[in-house]
Amino acid sequence: MAETAIKLGGKRKPNLLDELREMLPQGNLNLCLTCGLCSSGCPSSSFDDMDPRKFLRMLSLGMDEEILASRWPWFCSMCQRCSRVCPMQIDIPQMIYKLRQKVPRSERPKGILHSCDAALANESLSAMGTSPEDFEWIVNDVLEETQTDQPEFKDLEAPLDKEGAHFLVNQNSREPMTEPDEMVPLWKILHQVGASWTYPKTAWAAENYCLFMADDEGWEHITRKAAEVTDKLGCKIFLNTE
C-alpha cells in the first residue's frame, strides 16, 4: 500500500459499499465495530497482507479502486467462520461473493474458472473431466482389489445407481483420479454401520467450483443435477461429502 494519505472529505457520495449493502440481505457493512473477530477466525487472514476487517475498512473509507483491484476476495474459502461470530452479523462471505461477481467471468482466476467450466461440460459434473464410465471402472476396480486383499472385507460394497438406497453419496473427483484408495475408508464405515447407500453414475462429483466462481447459473446446474439423480434413484438422503 502506498505511503500517501487516504484523502477524505466533502459531501458523502454513493460508493461501492452502498452498492454492496443494497445486495446483502442483512448486516449493514458500516456497522463494523472493527473488533477483528472475523479476521481472528479467518483462514485467509494475512494473505496479501489483507484480512476481512481490513477489507471491510477499505470499503468503509471508500477505497473502491483498491477493492476492485484486489485479488484477496479469491482467497476466501466461504467457510463463514467470520459471519457466524460477527457481533454485528455482517455477511462477509456474501459480500465477497457479490464482489467476485463484479469481475467479468472470463477474468476470474483461471484455476477456478476452468474447473467450473470442466464440470459443466460432463455428466459426472467432475471438475477434472472424469467421465461416468471411468468412475464406474475405478470404483469397481478398487472394490475388487480390497475384497481380495482384505478378506475381512470380502463383502464390502460400493454400489452405483442402486435404486432405493437410503443415502446418495457423492465423491470429490480428486480421489478416483489421483488417490483411489482414499475412497475405501468411507466405504468401510458405511459397510460397518450397515448403511444402505449408493453412488450415482452421473452427477457423482462432489466439488462445486462454480460456487467459488460466484457463477450462479453454473452453481445451480450442478446442484440441480445432484438433486435430480437423488430423486431418480429414490434415495432419502443426499450425503454431500465435500
Next chain:
Amino acid sequence: MNDRAATYIEYAQAVPLAYAIDMDACVGCGLCENMCLAGAVAYDDKVRQTDVQVGSIILAPGTKPFDPAGLDHLGYGKFANVVTSDGFERILSAGGPYYGHIMRPLDRAEPKSIAWLQCIGSRDTNQCGNGYCSSVCCMYATKEAMIAKEHIHGDLDAVVFNMDMRTYGKDYEKYFMRARDKEGVRYVKARVHTIDENHETGDLSVRYVDEEGKVCVDEFSMVVLSVGLTIPEDATRLADRLGVELNKYKYAKIDPLAPVETNQPGIYVCGVFQGPKDIPESVTEASAAACLAGADLSAARGTDVETIVLPEQKEVAHQEPRIGVFVCNCGINIGGVVDVPAVQEYAGTLDNVVFTDSNLFTCSQDTQEKIKEMIIEQGLNRVVVASCSPKTHEGMFMETLEACGLNRYLFEMANIRNQNSWIHSKTPDTATEKAKDLVRAAVARARTLKAMEEKRIPVNQKALVVGGGVAGMTAALNLERQGFPVVLLEKTDSLGGLARRLHHTIEGADVQAFVAKLVADVSGAEKIEVLLGAEVVGFGGYQGNFTTEVAVGGDKRSIDHGAIVVATGAVEYEPTEYLFGDDERVITQLDLSDRIAEKGVADVDTVVMIQCVGSRNDEMQECSRICCQNAVKNALAIKEQSPDTQVFVLYRDIRTYGQMEDYYREAREKDVIFIRFKEEEPPIVEKSGDGLVVRVKDHILGQQVAIEADLVTLSAGLRAADTETLCRTMKLNTNLENYFMEAHVKLRPVDMPGAGIFLCGTAHGPKLITETLAQAQAAASRATTFLAKPEIKLSAITAKVDTDHCVKCLTCVRNCPFDVPVFDNNEKLIKIDEAMCHGCGVCACVCPRQTIQLGFYEDDQLISKVDGLLAEKTG
C-alpha cells in the same frame, strides 16, 4: 465451580448466615431433617402467599450473568480451563471451591497466564442479541487481573482482550492506568475467535489478529470469559404481573428524565433492572427510589415504628480489665499468610486476656452473635478484634458491644490484614510475628479504655442546597416533597446551570422543556426559598445545626439549617489544543449542538470530531464520561438533518456504556466513521488553504488519513466548577481533579465525609443528566433520613481542654482545621464545642502543655499502645 452439596450456605458473608437446600440438587432423602439437632430443617416448607398493604413498591430484582454455553467458538463447557468471570470470582473467593487459592479447574495447577475475553454476551446483536454494553465488565476484569497478579506467586501474565476499555466512572481511569502501567496487566485490542485445548498440558490456545493485522496464536493456562449482565426471567415475570413495561432488552422502560420511575405510578426501580450499572450507581439509585417511594408516604412518616431498646450499660470503671481477643482469618486474606492459631494462642498469654477465639470471618452475622455470647458468658469488659481496618468495621463491632450492655468505646482493633498480611504476603513467618506485636499493642490500649457518653443534640429540619442547576433544583424539590423547608442558593442570576446549554438527551428527551418546568416547579414551591446571585461567604455550626452566611446582592444573610446538599456542578473544559480559539471552525460539542439547533448543518460537508480533549491525559487523568455519547448524539443529529454530511469521530475508546451502545450502533449504521487513535499519536489539525485538514492514522489499515473538514468539533471534557473557595469556607474535601469526595464510593456514594452534608450532580464527577437526576434524588433521600430525626447522637470522640492547666497560648485556635477552639472573652477560657469538633486530634497533638485530650485517644491510651508495641514478646 459446581462442587456444592445440596445443603449449602450462599456465601460466607451472607445475611442471614444460614443453610439452605438446593432443591435442584436435593435427592429428597430427608436425612438433614432427621439429623438436625436444632430441629431447624422444615423439609416440607412450601411457598406461602401473604398479603401486604403497601403505599409504594421498589423493584430491585437484580441481574443474572450471561450464560456463554451457546457460543461454541469459545469452548465454555467443553474445556475445563475456560471459566466465566463469575466463576473466576468464586475461584478468587476464600469461601470458594479452592479456598481462595488461584487454581485452574482441570488439574488444580496455579495458572501462569490468564486471558480475559471482554464483551461476552454484550455488544452483540448476532449470537446473543444483547446489543447493550454491560457497563461493569471492563472494571471487574481489571480488578480480577490485578487480584490474580497479586495472589499468584511469580509472574502471572494477565491479558485483557478488548474492543474498548470502558473505565468511565469516577477515578476509574486511574485504576485502569495503575493496572496497565504499574501492575503490568496487558490490554490487547483484539477479539479471540477460536479457543483450542492442548490435550497434553490443558493449556488453551487462542487465535486472534492484533492491531497491526498479524495473526497470533498464544497459549494461556486459563481463559476467563467476561460475561455481561442480563435480566433474569423471574424479574420479567414479576414486571409482567405488575404491569411494568420493559424495553427490548428486558430492562425497565424509563424516561431519561425520570430515571427510577416506571410506567406504573408508585412503582420504582433501581439497580441493574433499570439498566446495566455497577455498585456505586446501584446504591445511589436505591436511595433515589427510596426518595420517591418515601415522598409518596411522607404523611405517614414516624408511624408504625419499632424502636430498638438497648440494654442498660454495665458499669466497668472499677473493674479489673477482662479482655476478649477475636482473631480473624478473613477467609484466606489473613489466614493464608498469618498463622492465626499461633496469634490466638499468643493473645491468650497476655495480661488481662481472659478469652480468645478465631473466626473465618469475624464480621459475619453469626460471629457477632458469638461475640455477644462470650461477652456475657465470660464477663468481658473490653473487646479486641484483630482483623481489618477500623474504617470499615469498627462501627459494626461497637454496635455488637452495645447490644449486650457494654459501652461502645470499650473496643479496640488490631489491623493484621491491611497493615500486615496484605503487605507481607511473601514472608508469612515475620507476618505472624508482626500480627502478635499488633495484637499486644491493641491489648495494651484496651486495658486503658473508658466508657464514654454520647451527647444528644436537636436537628434543625431546614436544608440548604448550594447550586441551582438540575441537581440542586431536583434535590430541593424532593426535599420539599418530603416536607422539609429548603433554601436554594444559585450564584448566577438564573436557575438551570449547565443544562441550559443542552438541547436533548441522546434518547431524544427535551432538556430545555424539562429545565423550564423544573425552574417553574422550584419557583412555585411553597417551602423552597430561592436566592439568586448568592454566594456562601461564611459557614459555621455542626451537623443538624449549621449556620451559613450568604452574600446576596450586597446584603448578607445568615441561614440556620440542619443539612446541606452540595450541587455546584461542573463546566465544559476550554481547550487549548487543535487550533481552538485560533480558528473559528474549531468548536466544542456544546457549540456544535447550538449550531445544529439554531442554524443547522445542511451546508456543512464534513465534520471531524476529536474525543478526549482535556481528558485522559497528563493534566487530567480521568475520563469525562459524557463526551462519547455527546459525540454520538451530535453525529446522529447531523445525519438526521443532512445524511450526506460526512462525520468522522476520532476516538481512543468509545465509551457508550449501557444501553447507549444502541446509539453508537445507529451512528455507524448511518455511515458515521469512527477512527481510533493512540494517546501517543493524536490527530493533527492544520489550516490548508481556505480549509482545515485533520490528519490521523487509521487504526485498521495503519495508513495516514487526511480529512478535509469544514468543522472540527472537540469533545472537551468537564472540569469541576471553581470549588476551591467553597472547599475552604465549608471545609469540604475534593479528589485530585477537584471534584467533591463522597464518604465511601460504594457504601455512602452521596454522603460527604462530614455528617449532615450530601453531594450530587457533576460537582461529584462528570455524569449525564439522567444520572444526575437519580443522584439528586438520592442526596435528597439521604438528607431526609438525617432531617427526619428530631435529635441525633454525637460521637464521644471529641477534644476536651483541661482549663486549669491551659495557658491560653492559642496554638489550638490557630491549628484547628475546622476553626472549632475559641477563646471565650467573658470567661477568659479556651472552649471546644463538642458538637462542632470533628475529633481529628490536631489540637491535642499541637498543645505544648498537653492540656487537650481527645476522647478514646487520650495520651495514656496511645502511649500504652506504643509501649505495648515495643515491649519484648513474652510467651
